[in-house]
Amino acid sequence: MQPVEDFTKVESIFVRERNCLMVRAQFTPIYTGYYLHLMEHQLRYANELDAALKDLMAVLTLHLTARPWAETIAWTANLRAPRVNYFVTGSSTGENITGRLFTEDVREPDRNLLYSQTLVAGHEPRTTTVHVESNDPIDWIEHYYQQSEQRPAKCFRLDDENYVLVAAQPDYDEEWFAALDAESVAKISEQEQTKLLETRKFQFNCGCSLERILPSLSSWKGKLDELFQGEDVIRVNCPRCGARYEVSREMLEDA
Structure with a gap:
């Protein structure tokens, strides 16, 4: 098991008398794991897109x-301008969060849309689509709560990746x-009666591997010449985190 400092600790706190739930965390551990992942797989995103992806993971x-x-x-x-897809996914039981950008062959929507899919073992997936006006994930989560959760929420990006x-x-x-702003929300624990409900922890981790990627190419087993087009190896990207893997003909023949 990895030491706890490799994880972002997320606190769920009830604000008494105000009847609000406050969830807060400092995201340096997740962001460190994210950048190590980008370095390992030689991935690079434009600064503006990179910042938005980090916000969305948070x-x-x-x-x-x-x-x-x-x-x-x-x-x-799915955004119109810039034409890009942000993808993030996570699990409390898996204690993980991961994500990536899609910047090539992205379908242009008629408006910015946020798609949410919730999976629970033994149940059908729940899917929600929310129209979002800005390019800021902080605004997206507030629109999502208003339209999907049927209750208001406010999200704040504070100093030091909090x-x-x-x-x-x-x-x-x-x-x-309604009066909450970044300054007042940072002082809630000092000025309000609060109760810590629980603490969860997360790290940047997709869980993908070459062994998990190979089955997705099984339909090409009878068309290897078409797939490889004279090359010794092909490069395959994980659809969840963008990790790059090299696959040889022998790997697919033996899979």
């Missing part, structure tokens, strides 16, 4: 902690909630 991690443990959630954001999600509960203090 807000999904907070949302996962606000949800039941059994859920695995995947979000895909993020906070505040989600309203039944009979919440509407005036207090």
Whole structure:
């Protein structure tokens, strides 16, 4: 088991008298794992896209902690400009979050859309589509809560890679909630009566491997000449994290 400092610790806190749930975390451990992953697989994203992907991983991690443990959630954001797909997915039981960008052959939508799929073992997947107006994942999570969760939420990007999600509960203090800003949310633990409900931990980890990638190419076994086109190896990317793997003809013949 990896030492706890390799994980981002996420706290779920109930704000008494305000009837709000606050979820907060410092994301340096996840971001460190993410950049090590990019270096290992020689991946590089434009700065603006990279920053948005990190934000999206952060807000999904907070949302996962606000949800039941059994859920695995995947979000895909399909944007018009820049024409890009953001993909992030995570699981509380797996203690992991991962994600990647798609910048090639991206279908242009008529508007920015956020797709959410929630998986629970033994149940049919639940899918939600939310229209988002901006290119900021902080805004996306707030729109998602309003449209899908049917309750308001506010998300804040604070200093030192800290993020906070505040989600309203039944009979919440509407005036207090409406007045929340980055300065006041950073002081909630000092100024409000709070109760720590639970702590979860996450790391950047996809769990993919060459052994898991090979079965996805099994349909090409009878068409290897067409697949390899005279090359000794082909390069395959993991659809979840973008990791690059080299696959030879022999690997597919033996798979």
